[in-house]
Amino acid sequence: MKLKPSQLRSAHSLTLSYEIPIERTKEFWDGIERGKVLTTRCRDCGSISFPPQTDCSECLASDVEWIELSKEAELEAYTKITYPPESFRDRAPYIVGIGRLKEGIRVLAWIMGADVPELEVGMRLELAVEKTPEGKAGYFFRPAQKEGIS
Amino acid sequence: MALRNVAVVGVGHSRFGRRLDVNLPELAFESVREALDDAGLARREIGFVAVGTLGTWYEEFLPAVVISEYAGLNPTGLVRTEAACASGSSAVHSAYSSIASGQTDVALAVGVEKMSEVDTGTAVELMGRAGSYLWEFENFGLTFPGYYAMYATAHMAKYGTTEEQLAQVAVKNHKYGAMNPLAQYQREIDLRTVRESPVVAWPLRLYDCCPITDGSASVILASEKTARKANDAPIWVKGIGVASDTANLSKREDYTSIRSTVKASRRAYERADVEPESFDVACVHDCFTIAEILAYEDLGLCEKGEGGRFVEEGETYLGGTIPVNVDGGLKAKGHPIGATGCSMMVEITRQLRGEAGSRQAEIASGLGLVHNVGGTGHTCYVTVLGREV
Numbered sequence: 001m002k003l004k005p006s007q008l009r010s011a012h013s014l015t016l017s018y019e020i021p022i023e024r025t026k027e028f029w030d031g032i033e034r035g036k037v038l039t040t041r042c043r044d045c046g047s048i049s050f051p052p053q054t055d056c057s058e059c060l061a062s063d064v065e066w067i068e069l070s071k072e073a074e075l076e077a078y079t080k081i082t083y084p085p086e087s088f089r090d091r092a093p094y095i096v097g098i099g100r101l102k103e104g105i106r107v108l109a110w111i112m113g114a115d116v117p118e119l120e121v122g123m124r125l126e127l128a129v130e131k132t133p134e135g136k137a138g139y140f141f142r143p144a145q146k147e148g149i150s
Numbered sequence: 151m152a153l154r155n156v157a158v159v160g161v162g163h164s165r166f167g168r169r170l171d172v173n174l175p176e177l178a179f180e181s182v183r184e185a186l187d188d189a190g191l192a193r194r195e196i197g198f199v200a201v202g203t204l205g206t207w208y209e210e211f212l213p214a215v216v217i218s219e220y221a222g223l224n225p226t227g228l229v230r231t232e233a234a235c236a237s238g239s240s241a242v243h244s245a246y247s248s249i250a251s252g253q254t255d256v257a258l259a260v261g262v263e264k265m266s267e268v269d270t271g272t273a274v275e276l277m278g279r280a281g282s283y284l285w286e287f288e289n290f291g292l293t294f295p296g297y298y299a300m301y302a303t304a305h306m307a308k309y310g311t312t313e314e315q316l317a318q319v320a321v322k323n324h325k326y327g328a329m330n331p332l333a334q335y336q337r338e339i340d341l342r343t344v345r346e347s348p349v350v351a352w353p354l355r356l357y358d359c360c361p362i363t364d365g366s367a368s369v370i371l372a373s374e375k376t377a378r379k380a381n382d383a384p385i386w387v388k389g390i391g392v393a394s395d396t397a398n399l400s401k402r403e404d405y406t407s408i409r410s411t412v413k414a415s416r417r418a419y420e421r422a423d424v425e426p427e428s429f430d431v432a433c434v435h436d437c438f439t440i441a442e443i444l445a446y447e448d449l450g451l452c453e454k455g456e457g458g459r460f461v462e463e464g465e466t467y468l469g470g471t472i473p474v475n476v477d478g479g480l481k482a483k484g485h486p487i488g489a490t491g492c493s494m495m496v497e498i499t500r501q502l503r504g505e506a507g508s509r510q511a512e513i514a515s516g517l518g519l520v521h522n523v524g525g526t527g528h529t530c531y532v533t534v535l536g537r538e539v
Contacts, residue, residue: 087291088291108285
């Protein structure tokens with residue numbers, strides 16, 4: 001049997017947790033609490049950003065307005081994560097997708113209410129906001145309701 | 151200002167794998183010492199050192215200074231470079247630039263990573279944060295296999311690429327890993343092994359993914375005058391192309407192509423005055439099997455959408471149109487993040503020198519290709535190496 005080489009376990013462990021400023025995008029986070037997905041549109045060049053940002057990366061102006069995103073999306077790419085990061089251990093498996101909205105921007109979010117066999121690139125999705133079982137509001141996709149019913 | 155010609159004059163490569171027997175500077179030393187011996191140059195001739203590494207999974211906070219002290223490289227110029235999985239290439243680029251610009255005559259690029267000092271779950275967590283933490287990790291728990299799996303579903307939908315074709319990449323790279331004594335996995339696998347391995351991020355399975363690896367690789371570069379004095383067969387850096395792209399995957403326009411690869415490669419080809427058909431051998435960034443298929447297409451080695459068939463038909467094996475990753479690639483040789491770009495430079499240098507033994511590709515044009523992607527295409531470095539200046 002091969003012996004494991006000698007290791008020294010560091011006596012000083014480190015726990016990293018960050019306080020991330022969201023003051024500039026507060027409208028977005030407040031919007032989610034109210035059931036709406038908002039983002040920024042540049043007042044100078046008109047380009048829409050998602051994720052929202054108050055400085056425009058197209059024209060570098062810093063004058064934006066908040067708009068509500070349409071809910072219709074088309075699925076462009078997806079996966080089902082079965083081996084999660086350590087901090088998502090109790091959430092897996094989960095499905096992640098990228099949907100392209102009418103506005104031309106894309107949103108990455110979990111897809112709820114469908115498993116791999118029901119998913120297909122090009123299918124219609126709906127962007128929705130709902131509270132998780134833990135009571136935290138979040139945005140996600142679900143398969144769009146059939147024409148005429150919604 | 152005209153750039154000066156730069157050549158590779160020395161290369162070194164540690165054994166890749168789970169290296170519990172060495173710490174970070176000891177691991178880096180293995181390749182630094184070998185590269186110095188290979189170049190036949192004294193340490194004092196080195197005017198600049200760049201250390202490419204991502205870090206966080208090992209205990210040192212300033213890896214470059216720790217390595218420079220251990221290998222007795224001070225008081226040279228020193229920098230640590232980071233470009234995610236292309237950190238090694240960013241070190242090569244930094245060393246190259248120091249010579250091409252005339253600031254120094256000899257420079258050393260060290261790529262190193264020591265990933266097994268934390269548990270696998272933590273390593274997966276750290277890699278998953280490589281993108282946009284706030285918008286893609288915080289609420290959605292992306293992983294690196296997850297990111298590339300999204301490329302896979304998009305490519306499969308658009309071009310009909312199959313899970314079996316993905317698996318073919320793993321089979322090929324393990325075949326050559328088995329022939330490389332420095333590789334982490336020196337064993338062949340068959341299609342069934344890949345297809346029956348557990349799903350990590352659908353449609354990618356365990357054997358579609360590169361492993362977590364410790365390793366180092368070093369490259370010594372020199373100006374033309376010094377290179378001709380030091381080395382009988384310098385390998386010339388004919389062109390390096392670099393490009394970047396968005397942190398958020400959701401800000402890309404297409405998931406069937408890595409845009410930074412397309413841009414960086416065209417810049418490199420133009421600088422080197424070569425065509426994508428010119429190469430005798432290539433190392434491409436196969437962190438996942440789908441990544442190698444994307445690389446074939448985006449580098450112009452085959453037509454867009456034909457990547458799956460290209461590997462299936464054996465075109466990237468030794469004897470094929472263009473042998474790719476015949477050192478085992480990231481898949482079987484291993485992917486010590488910061489070391490990979492330097493490792494690819496070592497392999498292509500040895501191939502062009504005719505030193506690759508049983509894995510030797512036929513050298514006709516004397517041109518080799520190195521393709522190193524950072525993150526999900528966040529950065530890309532493409533380097534053209536050649537036997538003629």
